[in-house]
Amino acid sequence: MTAVTATLPTLQIGPIALDVPVVLAPMAGITNTAFRRLCREYGAGLYVSEMITSRALVERTPESMRLIKHHESETTRSIQLYGVDPKTVSEAVTMLVAEDRADHIDLNFGCPVPKVTRKGGGAALPWKQDLFRDIVEGAVKAAGDIPLTVKMRKGIDDEHLTYIEAAKAAQGAGVASIALHARTAADFYSGQADWSAIAKLKQTITDVPVLGNGDIWSAEDAVRMVNETGCDGVVVGRGCLGRPWLFGDLAAAFRGETLQAQPTLGEVAQAYRRHAELLIEFYDGDEARACRDMRKHVAWYFKGYPVGGETRAALAMSSSVQEIDDLIATLDADQPYPGREAEGPRGRAGSPKNPSLPYGWLDSRTLDESFRTELVEAELHNSGG
Template sequence: MTAPTGLALGPLEVPTPVVLAPMAGITNAAYRRLCAEYGAGLYVCEMITSRGLVEGDETTRRMLVFDDAEQVRSVQLYGTDPTYMAKAAEILCAEYGVAHIDLNFGCPVPKVTRKGGGGALPWKRGLLARILEATVTAASAYDVPVTMKTRKGLDEEHLTYLDAGRIAQEAGCAAIALHGRTVAQAYSGEADWDAIGRLVDNVDIPVLGNGDIWEAADALRMVAETGASGVVVGRGCLGRPWLFRDLAAAFAGEATTTLPTLGEVAAMMRRHAELLCEHMGEERGCKEFRKHVTWYLKGFSAGGEMRRSLGLVDSLASLDRLLAELDPDEPFPVSALGAPRGRQGSPRNRVVLPEGWLDDTDGSDCAVREDADETTGG
């Protein structure tokens, strides 16, 4: 099949069918700006909680920062209560000028699933429908499209994605993104792209595929094999914001694989740290940057002492001194291409759920109360 050249989410037109997956502690305004500088797409803010937003939690509000160059504001929202989710959607649209809201029903983190949130919630079909309908209704008053992201299910014995797709379509969602893993798998093993294809065959709304997209060629292959309308890219872009340039080129029919030298990567690292400092102040920005060092240097020969020093950087001046010591001519390690990045881990023996969660699949009278200051997920 011919690869799509754009993505329509209700009234929102995305020029390249690529979405940056919201990742906690990663997809802040600085990182979204950096990725957008390399290619077109939809760049989603890290996940926030509905109750935290509605009740004015300071941490939640601080996460809702957008770069001046961010023309399309997109936010992922987490919650388990239809009333809070609807009110939070209204706040995002009316007070923050958000143009797209994504709902998180895929997070596998135990502290989220034990409360019935994230990837656990689609088991309760009735509750899922109430949340989607309430949120879509609230956002539609501002002509803002709502999408949802989910996983295959709790585990292979408790699959939910086909029902979730049907419910999302009936509720008026503009699209559904499917990560081809179960909650029990977390980020281990391989993503099941066949499940993405089955979902495409079962719904009329756009389906976005997520999981194991490490290179632009993977995105094209996923679309060709599944019929998905676009892709969601998460771990594959860690330490590689230029991946979005390759993705934009690939969907435009051009085969491009960017292989930056270590000097070019160092310039990207400096740009990333600079943007973080602009948004957070130099001290906090440099601390936030530390987590990205290992991803940027993956496969390069930079020694352990250099990596340790970069992992303790506390100012842009010290960062500049360290980056100047790197060999600018060292070629990109092609052995790192196509390799998993970020967390992987092992599958879980069981998914942590609220007591009695599996007893029924309705949950029409069920709502689990999340904490107002809970900001984990992504």
């Protein structure tokens, strides 16, 4: 692949100046402090926590308190909150600010997972314009000088789009930036992201930066998105799974440099091991738990490389770093980068599906009190994804 570069001005999100206009997308079960630290070691940008449910945070559940922890090396501490109740979201933001736990707070309105949307949360919530506005306005007020941003999808499906109206409301509420994943909830992660929606949003929203998200598998894709849509920066999700060095490629591309990481199998294996080490630290020394967490990463890291099924399965069943080391020792570390076979889409995709929604949710753009119970149930977990 021929590297493509584009020099962009510094991305300003409130008082936060990013030399590289790149944001790590929050991903449930992925973007904990271990993965964020690993990505930072390769590149630059803003690295956001996985989605934290505001109710769990206000109740200070042990897992939510773990998820908001940042390592001392994380100089811009970014936390994404998910919530459905204006009061609870405001309380969660107030807590983060009062206890000095974040330098940037993002609100998630893009989760397409059925367990969330069927209760009126995630990508379903902006359909209720008054509820969306109340949440964002309350959160901005509670954040004070801390920049508060929002991330959303195009809408529920192609017949029920919400992103333009929601973005206008968010801009009016005083958010510091708006990110759009250019798919609907019905799209889930399937098909091709509609970058034209990002361009339309950028043309509509002029007071704050607009960031684009969807189908960025390489630095070339990121540059192309900026050139085609005019967006101020990019949000990278599934493209970095098993490829933390992508952030080095992105940093180089946006600085006008030419670079594409082409790691050997040995270099990939060492990144995998480093990830496991950081997870052990994240889990307070629980090596077995960290290795279990690494299981989902095996296929992503070794995509395209000549690593046999038995070795992959053994890596997935490892319970210690020593076991990982022993397996890495059996690999041909000098195997070169396989090119396109190691690139492209990764992570869950699935197929389009009818969004799960509360009965009667689409009947009105305003919130009826009858939905309150279902909305409460949308927050009965720690992570919004």
